[in-house]
Amino acid sequence: MTPTAPLTDSHLAFARRQDRIDGLGHYRARFIGTRAESDDPSAPLPNPIAYLDGNSLGRPTTAAAERIAAFITGAWGTRLIRGWDDEWMELPLRIGDDLGRAALGAGPGQVFVGDSTTVLLYKLARAAVDARPGRTEIVLDSDNFPTDRYILEGIAAERGLTLRWITSDPAAGVTPEQVRAVVGPNTALVLLSHVAYRSGFLADMKTITRVAHTQDALVLWDLSHSVGSVPVELDLCDVDLAVGCSYKYLSGGPGAPAFGYVHRDLQDVLAQPIQGWMGTKDIFLMGPGYVPATGIRRFMSGTPAVVGMLAMQDTIAMIEQATIAEVRAKSVALTEFALTLVDDWLAPMGVTVASPRESTHRGGHVTINHPAMRQVTTILWANDVIPDFRAPDGLRIGMAPLSTSFVETYEGVAAIRDVLRGILIGQSGGAA
Secondary structure (H helix, E strand, O other), X not given: OXXXXXXXXXXXXXXXXXXXXXXOHHHHHHEOOOOOOOOOOOOOOOOOOEEOEOOOOOOOEHHHHHHHHHHHHHHHHHHHHHHHHHOHHHHHHHHHHHHHHHHHOOOOOOEEEOOOHHHHHHHHHHHHHHOOOOOOEEEEEOOOOHHHHHHXXXXXXXXXXXXXEEOOOOOOOOOHHHHHHHOOOOEEEEEEEOEOOOOOEEOOHHHHHHHHHOOOOEEEEEOOOOOOOOOOOOOOOOOOEEEEOOOOOOOOOXXXXXXXXXXXXXXXXXXXXXXXHHHEOOOOOOOOOOOEOOHHXXXXXXXXXXXXXXXHHHHHHHHHHHOHHHHHHHHHHHHHHHHHHHHHHHHHHOOEEOOOOOHHHEOOEEEEEOOOHHHHHHHHHHOOEEOEEEOOOEEEEEOOOOOOOHXXXXXXXXXXXXXXXXXXXXXXXXXX
16 A cells, blocks of 8 residues: 655645545544545544544544443443453453454464553563573663663562663664674573664564574563554564553553463463462462462453453454554555655755654654754644654654544644744744
């Protein structure tokens, strides 16, 4: 679905044409706050006018709104505590299997939903280093998301381990060669992001995992910026462990629980460190000591956040119906179109692209840099155009393939252009 380059004076016409032929365009109407794209310039604008932050928080679906309302008055309101016997107890595992099949390339019994991304990163990283006794090093990169780095700093302090830092290019990401240069017989764990949160760089999961395995190190992938936008093949890549959030491309809602993946060969080997009742062999025995469950359930801890799991189910079902391959194709098309607009409109004003140009190395968002981007973002938000800002001077344009249209992308980048132009004119004393 990668678009051919539109004519420089007909970007809007190109966007409208792409929306008319978009095979995934009908999914857009299933999200709250969107509108059907139209050639009619008098058509009402959506609220917001352009939402370019789907890589941080996905739009809610209308089905999720109905599901949550029905749950409160129905399953919760009438079944009450009996709901645990009906389905709630198994919900983290059922949704995990659905997600694994639709978007993670993971066979059944290897994915569960529960806890925050931070807590799951801690649990799986601690379990991994403890499974490599005698090894003293953890490999990570300097530009990973702060939580990932903070978690590993804490674990290293707890266990007396050394952090081996890969200095990654903020405009790119970690390469297999960089990993090969630092892993060795002392490496217990390698933790990296599949898609870099800042630049959108798409790492070579299969090769990097293989490199780490040559030294018998375990690998933990953070999928927060790739799940639901980029095909992931955890089983085929022989991945050990993975964690990701559900509130970005999966539209699980603010603070919705994260998911964890543990390869089936490791499930009865690893000892997860937060021993709660939901991870025990007999949940209702209430015994005097902790006996872990077999399989993926042993990585659960506390009572499942049932309400928090409701919304993501509808988006996961859409991804499976549309196929992650088609979702990725539209994601590439949207980012290519955004880059075309940036090159034509923003580059002449000094904006630079901080994301990979090659689509094979790029995830679902594009980051552009300019010293005025913090001010640009503030003005845009006040006018119902919503990208997001990442210090020191990056603006991220994040398109969610199921809910973002080409016209919406056009309108968003056009607004960035107009606001930046106004700021620069003001700085120059009014000269155009």
